[in-house]
Amino acid sequence: MSRPGIEVSVIDQAPPAGAKSSTGTWFATGFSDKGSTTEAVRVTSLARFVALLGNRRSDSVLYDAAETFFRNGGAQMYVGRVIGPAAATAQ
Numbered sequence: 001m002s003r004p005g006i007e008v009s010v011i012d013q014a015p016p017a018g019a020k021s022s023t024g025t026w027f028a029t030g031f032s033d034k035g036s037t038t039e040a041v042r043v044t045s046l047a048r049f050v051a052l053l054g055n056r057r058s059d060s061v062l063y064d065a066a067e068t069f070f071r072n073g074g075a076q077m078y079v080g081r082v083i084g085p086a087a088a089t090a091q
Contacts (some may be wrong), residue, residue, distance in 0.1 A: 014071075024074075024075065025075065025076050025077065025078065026069055026074060026076075026077040026078075027040070027077070027078050027080075028062065028065065028066070028077055028078070028079050028080070029062075029079070029080040029081075029082050030060050030061065030062030030065070030079070030081075030082055031057055031059060031060035031062060031081075031082050031083070031084070032053035032054050032057070032060070032062060032063075032079070032081050032082075033053070033054030033055065033057065034052070034053060034054045035052055035053040035054070035079070035081040036081060037081050037083055040078040040079060040080045041053065041078065041079050041080075041081070042076060042077075042078055043066065043076065043077050043078070043079055044075070044076050045070060046066060046067050046070045049063070049066045049070075049079075053079060053081065062079070066079075
């Protein structure tokens with residue numbers, strides 16, 4: 001006789017993406033290492049996100065949200081870059 005309970009499975013990889021279906025256009029804002037601060041940047045893939053806005057930051061969920069958006073079939077997103085009050089121009 002089995003006992004009722006919870007079965008926990010641990011895997012080392014994210015589940016495979018489902019069939020691509022357009023989820024339209026997403027408009028987002030967040031912290032990033034690079035990119036325009038005056039106009040939104042059009043992004044069509046996670047690789048393009050990294051090229052235009054930089055890698056994942058520990059103080060922002062923008063990269064993780066973009067990864068989820070594209071994994072679930074997102075077509076394009078426009079990102080408005082947010083900078084902190086102590087931001088300085090790179091030299």
